[in-house]
Amino acid sequence: MKEFNINNLVRKNILELQPYVSFRDNNQFENPVLLDANESPFGEFNRYPDSTQKKLKQKLSEIKNISPNQIAIGNGSDELIDLIIKVFCEPKNDSILMMNPSFAMYGFYASINENKVVKLDLDENFEIVKEDFLNIIKDNQLKIFFLCSPNNPTGNSINDIEFYIKNFNGIVVVDEAYIEFSGKKSSIELLEKYPNLIVLQTFSKAWGMAGARVGVAYSSENIIQLINMVKAPYNVNSLSLNKIIEVINIQENIKQNIENTLNEISWLKKEFETINCIKKIYPTDVNFFLIEFENAEKVYKKLLEKEILTSKRSPQIPNCIRINVGSRKEDIQLIKVLKNI
Ligand SMILES: *Cc1c(COP(=O)(O)O)cnc(C)c1O
Numbered sequence: 224m225k226e227f228n229i230n231n232l233v234r235k236n237i238l239e240l241q242p243y244v245s246f247r248d249n250n251q252f253e254n255p256v257l258l259d260a261n262e263s264p265f266g267e268f269n270r271y272p273d274s275t276q277k278k279l280k281q282k283l284s285e286i287k288n289i290s291p292n293q294i295a296i297g298n299g300s301d302e303l304i305d306l307i308i309k310v311f312c313e314p315k316n317d318s319i320l321m322m323n324p325s326f327a328m329y330g331f332y333a334s335i336n337e338n339k340v341v342k343l344d345l346d347e348n349f350e351i352v353k354e355d356f357l358n359i360i361k362d363n364q365l366k367i368f369f370l371c372s373p374n375n376p377t378g379n380s381i382n383d384i385e386f387y388i389k390n391f392n393g394i395v396v397v398d399e400a401y402i403e404f405s406g407k408k409s410s411i412e413l414l415e416k417y418p419n420l421i422v423l424q425t426f427s428k429a430w431g432m433a434g435a436r437v438g439v440a441y442s443s444e445n446i447i448q449l450i451n452m453v454k455a456p457y458n459v460n461s462l463s464l465n466k467i468i469e470v471i472n473i474q475e476n477i478k479q480n481i482e483n484t485l486n487e488i489s490w491l492k493k494e495f496e497t498i499n500c501i502k503k504i505y506p507t508d509v510n511f512f513l514i515e516f517e518n519a520e521k522v523y524k525k526l527l528e529k530e531i532l533t534s535k536r537s538p539q540i541p542n543c544i545r546i547n548v549g550s551r552k553e554d555i556q557l558i559k560v561l562k563n564i
Pocket of ligand 1: 298299300301302326375424425426427428436437438
């Protein structure tokens with residue numbers, strides 16, 4: 224990497240922004256009388272949540288062995304994707320890079336912000352071709368690279384992630400929404416080495432807490448400060464914050480979730496291998512399969528007739544459907560329909 228100065232990448236107006244600071248959340252009090260925020264004195268949920276999310280950050284800091292100042296909490300990692308684009312990308316002028324196929328939300332938030340979306344096509348195994356990457360970053364001025372690993376919707380982990388972080392002259396966001404299923408090392412351990420790195424994780428998948436809407440960004444203190452500056456002060460509600468801390472305290476939950484999911488993955492794989500209309504089962508590091516059918520359109524419709532919802536990826540990935548594992552009862556329903564096609 225060239226000489227790295229984060230301020231050269233940040234939008235000027237963000238650097239000049241007067242941040243909103245909650246006095247209450249940023250000072251220590253023993254037993255305060257709270258007459259500062261026009262809240263109701265009555266009721267169970269009458270108080271605003273902690274805008275600095277101290278307790279959750281403290282917990283995550285212990286688990287991940289990283290400073291709380293290197294952690295930002297979002298209303299799902301979706302919000303963090305949006306905030307990261309807002310921090311670095313000037314509307315109309317700046318561009319982001321994403322893999323193709325990959326998670327649609329990077330392009331979605333970039334488009335809302337009027338940023339150009341440059342797509343890096345993956346090879347037939349859904350791996351990045353390094354030479355293509357080097358060419359595309361040479362030909363384009365790019366602010367952020369969203370690198371999703373394991374990737375959605377393809378289900379594979381990307382090899383040699385460090386190469387892309389090292390060679391990209393901008394911010395690299397490694398989206399690890401499915402990392403817990405993969406057994407792969409998190410890129411969090413690369414944060415010390417690379418000041419341009421942001422790692423995203425979420426409670427929506429392996430933790431089974433999609434309804435709570437809580438995502439996490441790990442990065443340098445500088446970048447975390449910038450993300451915190453542009454977020455809505457009370458972006459994560461107190462019900463969700465408390466619930467997530469509760470869930471983290473019972474670490475057995477996630478272990479059980481992952482074990483059950485991986486069991487279900489191997490059970491489903493064996494079943495899929497006996498089904499005629501399936502042409503290819505792509506290798507998976509996640510809680511879903513990408514499957515190529517003889518005729519994905521027909522399969523998708525047949526499943527829908529039985530109210531079994533799946534994610535059709537064709538025509539973008541020809542004849543492919545993404546199907547996540549369900550409970551055994553749901554998976555049996557799925558297999559039953561597929562066997563009759
Ligand atoms: C599901 C998913 C997320 C999670 O989004 P949340 O807003 O945290 O629910 C993030 N990235 C990818 C690639 C995903 O598939």
